[in-house]
Amino acid sequence: MADSRDEPLVLGIETSCDETGVGIVRGTTLLADAIASSVDEHARFGGVVPEVASRAHLEAMVPTIDRALKEAGVSARDLDGIAVTAGPGLAGALLVGVSAAKAYAYALGKPLYGVNHLASHICVDQLEHGALPEPTMALLVSGGHSSLLLSSDITSDVRPMGATIDDAAGEAFDKIARVLNLGFPGGPVIDRYAREGDPAAIAFPRGLTGPRDPAYDFSFSGLKTAVARWIEAKRAAGEEVPVRDVAASFQEAVVDVLTRKAVRACKDEGVDHLMIGGGVAANSRLRALAQERCEAAGIRLRVPRPKLCTDNGAMVAALGAEMVARGRPASSWDLSADSSLPVTDTHVPGQDHDHVHEVSKENLYS
Amino acid sequence: MLLLALDTATPAVTVALHDGTDVIASSSQVDARRHGELLLPAVDRVLAEAGVRLDAVTDIVVGIGPGPYTGLRVGLMTADTFGIALGVPVHGVCTLDGLAYAADIEKGPFVVATDARRKEVYWARYADSRTRLTDPAVDRPADIADQVAGLPAVGAGALLYPDAFPSAHEPEHVSAAALAGLAAEKLAAGEELPAPRPLYLRRPDAQVPKNYKVVTPK
């Protein structure tokens, strides 16, 4: 076995939404996963306020880098590279992380790797279960994403199979929690109430599951509206809303569609591994149902522990380490934060000429 | 003493290297939309022109605004991170003070105003190029007309609103060279410079955008 010290030591920075994450990995070994979150500051608005998130990233960055280095017990001088989420995400928030990563890499004389947030969500599983099988089918579900992705090499080839055509799955959780007056974020609290409810109590619709619907795309907007209407009708009739049953039935509708489509994609593509990532992967019912259906279909399920599923710096470091290990080109010092970086761009390699990311301009400084 | 100064609080992305007496090298580019892309290459160019490496720098000086937030944070985050990576102090300088210093006015009073967008200006009043009389503020030009009436004014905010600032003139944007010069004077005099924390002057827009967090490409 190779000495693990030969494996790349990489620090990763993540600021695409409301978590300031700094992680350090050596190859596929997690050394540190430091997080500062501004989630409490957003709670009263019922969603992430971009400017609040950006301000919090600026304040949290240096202490979080310090914490990660201490936790890992390594010196910044020994790093082999600095990785950072270049996109997709909130433009202003991304820019704080990209600025920090550039300055850190430049000052330390290390290569910089601007990487894709979604590919990082997949790659993080290497820290839990070892090298990713190739190919891997990945179901990413969070407040920001609901995608089904197929990757044969996480540093260079991620193919979108399907995605939500309206809301992300996590958004639906937040919205329903708000309608039920359960607070923000909605995921954990719905999960908790659902455990004591009957998932078959109310038959909520399963979006895009008709015979002529796209096989791998998702839609949660109709479900969201149906659940909200059902609750409002109860209230209008002066009846008590059975919160536990509503939570369980709503959650079942979401995870039923997610797992059904993910398993189908694996079968259709002949892929025998499914990984699930993103904040909603922490949902206990999603994990249980995915396990059940994967077992029945002969598919190996890989779900990282909840802390690695939500946004964090370790996932960025994990992908950065893989970039170093596979000799992918580093990014240049004019790396942009790209709020709509396509999922197929696993990283943003440097260009010889001075190039501009036209896409990010509008969002960045409006 | 070798100061690296940078400012991204105005449309200018500006970097300068200062040895405590003189500016050794500098760069200024005006592009309000590309602070994030332009700053690091500019630092690299300035250092290369001076023939020094970043680790020779003894102090970082950064403009703390006020200025449009997204751009402002690029400079501050870069300065903060240089500071921990190099283990050197990071000093803040009010961006309006840098502009006042660059204006080189020995006898005021005069006004510095920069563009705060949304039809407002960031501004302060000065007795001379080194002495600020009021805290930086953000206002509509019409609302401060009586406070700035008859005073010469510098900065893009003044040039943009001739009704409120009829005698507006250059400089339009801050330069890191001026920022460094001012910081060098103050440090030599044993004065304490402000912490490198942003002057936003406005509360964040507490608006959750529709389709917040939706980052998956369609």
Ligand SMILES: [Zn+2]
């Ligand atoms: Zn994410």
